[in-house]
Amino acid sequence: MYNTERxxxxxxxxxxxxxxxxxxxxxxxxxxxxxADLIGAYSWTGYRDIAAVLADGGDVRGFFADWKRYAAVRxxxxxxxxxxxxxxxxxxxxxxxxxxxxxxxxxxxxQFARYSFSALPEDDVEGLQRLLEGEAAGVLPExxxxxxxxxxxRAATGDAPxxxxxxxxxxxxxxxxxDPATDKDTMRWRDGELFALWPAYGEQATLDxxxxxxxxxxxxxxxxxxxxxxxxxxxxxx
Numbered sequence: 463m464y465n466t467e468r469x470x471x472x473x474x475x476x477x478x479x480x481x482x483x484x485x486x487x488x489x490x491x492x493x494x495x496x497x498a499d500l501i502g503a504y505s506w507t508g509y510r511d512i513a514a515v516l517a518d519g520g521d522v523r524g525f526f527a528d529w530k531r532y533a534a535v536r537x538x539x540x541x542x543x544x545x546x547x548x549x550x551x552x553x554x555x556x557x558x559x560x561x562x563x564x565x566x567x568x569x570x571x572x573q574f575a576r577y578s579f580s581a582l583p584e585d586d587v588e589g590l591q592r593l594l595e596g597e598a599a600g601v602l603p604e605x606x607x608x609x610x611x612x613x614x615x616r617a618a619t620g621d622a623p624x625x626x627x628x629x630x631x632x633x634x635x636x637x638x639x640x641d642p643a644t645d646k647d648t649m650r651w652r653d654g655e656l657f658a659l660w661p662a663y664g665e666q667a668t669l670d671x672x673x674x675x676x677x678x679x680x681x682x683x684x685x686x687x688x689x690x691x692x693x694x695x696x697x698x699x700x
Contacts, residue, residue, distance in 0.1 A: 478497055478498075478500055478501045478508065479501065479507060479508055479511060481497045482494045482497045482498045482501075482508040482511045482512060483511045483515070485497060486511060486512045486514075486515040486516075487515055491512065491524070494508070494511075494512050495509070495512065495528070498511070498512065498531075505531065506531060506532055506533035506536065509528050509531040509532055510532055510540060510541075510544060512528065513525055513528065513532060513544050514544060514547065516548075517544050517545075517547040517548035517550075517551050518547055518550075518551050519551055519555075520548070520551035520552040520553075520554060520555035520556060521551075522548065522552060522564055525544075525548050526567070526569070529569060532544075534569075545569075545570050545574055546574060546577055548564065548570070549561050549564055549565060549570070549574045549575075549577040549578055549580075550577050550580045550581070552564050552578075553577065553578050553579070553580050553581040554580070554581045557581070558578045558579050558581065558582065558593075558598070559578075561577065561578035561580075561581075562575055562578040562598075562601065564578075565577075565578060575601060575602055575606070576602055576606040576609070576610060578601075579593075579598075579610060584613065584614060584617040585614060585617040585618035586614065586618070587611065587614040587615055587618050587627075587628070587629050588628070588629065590610060590611060590614050591611060591629060594607055594610070594611070604636075604640065605640070605648075605651055608633065608636055608637050608640075608655065609651075609655060611629075611633050612633060612637070612655050612658065612659055615627060615629065615630055615633060615659065615662050616658065616659065616661065616662055619661065619662040621661065621689065622661070622688070622689040622690035623662065623663075623664035623689075623690070624664055624690065625664040625665055626662075626663065626664045626665050626668055627662055627664065630659070630662055630663075630664075630668070631668065633659075634656070634659065634668065634671070634672060637652060637655050637656055638652075638656070638671075638672070638675045640652045642677050649677055649678075650678075652676075653676045653677055653678040653681050656672050656675065656676055656681070657676065657678075657681045657684070657685065659672075660684075660685065660689065661689045663688055663689065664688065664690070665688075666688060669685060669686075669687075669688055672685060673685040673686070
């Protein structure tokens with residue numbers, strides 16, 4: 463046990479914060495809350511440590527029970543991470559439908575819906591596409607849907623394929639069709655996804671089409687050679 467009388471400032475908060483985390487991870491939530499309360503003006507940091515444990519365990523009721531203690535308007539990136547972890551935790555334990563239901567709570571929101579599918583097999587491109595065209599049709603914005611599909615293609619494709627993997631062409635078509643003139647964020651997302659798919663391109667015609675479509679000068683310079691032609695190197699051969 464720390465002698466808190468000899469600690470102050472960040473040391474004091476850090477020492478008690480570790481106690482909070484230790485108790486929460488051991489399942490002693492009441493003890494963890496008691497330790498969090500001892501942090502005083504920074505008790506919200508302790509309660510967020512408890513929230514992280516609850517989120518990873520997919521405990522929706524427990525997570526929201528202490529919501530008012532999280533000071534949700536402070537350190538927003540931290541809160542965003544906790545919300546993401548909650549959705550992932552629920553998806554892992556109860557499946558995508560339950561996770562998606564959690565995102566409908568106004569304290570989270572639809573921007574976290576994409577994490578509902580995080581527990582699906584990451585390399586099952588066809589299964590993911592069937593789901594997104596069937597029961598989960600219209601659940602995600604186009605960009606989030608395409609990001610999931612592109613990630614699945616990358617996971618399913620071996621190193622340096624000899625030809626384009628199934629469904630790659632259709633996914634590339636949909637990404638290219640996103641208007642890069644919408645705004646800078648959209649253009650960066652579009653070019654970034656096309657560039658990230660480089661290891662999956664198996665045909666020069668596909669690579670050339672992608673290179674022509676991207677707007678970012680760096681990507682245009684890099685997207686010159688297929689992965690199988692530059693093993694161990696980048697797309698520009700360097």
